[in-house]
Amino acid sequence: MPKFLLGRRQFALGAAAAATTALISKGNALPIDAMVQAAVESPASLEPQSLEAKTKTAMAKLSPAAQAEVEMKAASIFRKYGDRLSDEQKADIRRIMAESQEGLEKMRAFKLENGDQPADAFRAYRSEEKPAAIKPVTTESRKEKK
Secondary structure (H helix, E strand, O other): OOOOOOOHHHHHHHHHHHHHHHHOOOOOOOOHHHHHHHHHHHHHOOOHHHHHHHHHHHHHOOOHHHHHHHHHHHHHHHHHHHHHOOHHHHHHHHHHHHHHHHHHHHHHHOOOOOOOOOOOOOOOOOOOOOHHHOOOOOHHHHHHHO
């Protein structure tokens, strides 16, 4: 007689799916045809043509230096992992790099010096103290404690 092994996680996932299914009313449920159609169309949404179009629009927003940086990063990834990646994955990586480069450029434009402090100072809160009683430690208060 074959053993039926069901782990805790599989049981919990099945129980959650059954409970969720029971809560969905018939009017809100998706027809089977719509679910099959969505499953068939989801891989098509990652076609290389659409990825290439998204990559080109993202690259058009970047400066020539930023575009060169994106290509350099992509070439580095492809040099390391290129033999394990499909053409779709390579196009997706190039798109992700191009889209994230704009945020990197904005962060790099914000100049900071080595001594710049964070915007908010950390203050430890102890439950026995009132929050108003917390005062920043100064050199004078350190001398008083000694």
